[in-house]
Amino acid sequence: xxxxxxxxxxxxxxxxxxxxxxxxxxxxxxxxxxxxxxxxxxxxxxxxxxxxxxxxxxxxxxxxxxxxxxxxxxxxxxxxxxxxxxxxxxxxxxxxxxxxxxx
Numbered sequence: 230x231x232x233x234x235x236x237x238x239x240x241x242x243x244x245x246x247x248x249x250x251x252x253x254x255x256x257x258x259x260x261x262x263x264x265x266x267x268x269x270x271x272x273x274x275x276x277x278x279x280x281x282x283x284x285x286x287x288x289x290x291x292x293x294x295x296x297x298x299x300x301x302x303x304x305x306x307x308x309x310x311x312x313x314x315x316x317x318x319x320x321x322x323x324x325x326x327x328x329x330x331x332x
Contacts, residue, residue: 242269243277247284250300257288259295 245267249258263274278285278298286301 239277242267242273243281243284245269246274246277250285257297257299259291259297261295263298 246263246269249255249263249266260271260274260278263269263278264271267274275296278287278296282301284301285298288297288299291297
């Protein structure tokens with residue numbers, strides 16, 4: 230397979246995975262569900278999900294132990310570690326903790 234064919238195959242696989250997240254009820258998906266819907270090999274799905282953190286984010290693990298992913302742009306509660314684990318350095322939903330001392 231040439232470099233051009235490899236690039237086209239990866240692009241096609243990425244597009245198919247993005248389509249698996251496109252319906253409103255598909256906000257969170259297991260790797261197995263994406264494999265079933267796209268027909269791609271599990272290794273291909275896992276590799277693409279890991280290579281594109283700007284598009285996909287690991288959201289946890291389902292009860293059978295399969296990783297669950299969501300689109301990286303999906304809104305939700307998040308915590309960003311700024312410099313240490315002190316509460317004043319945490320950011321929730323884009324706003325700094327109200328108890329933080331001004332800097």
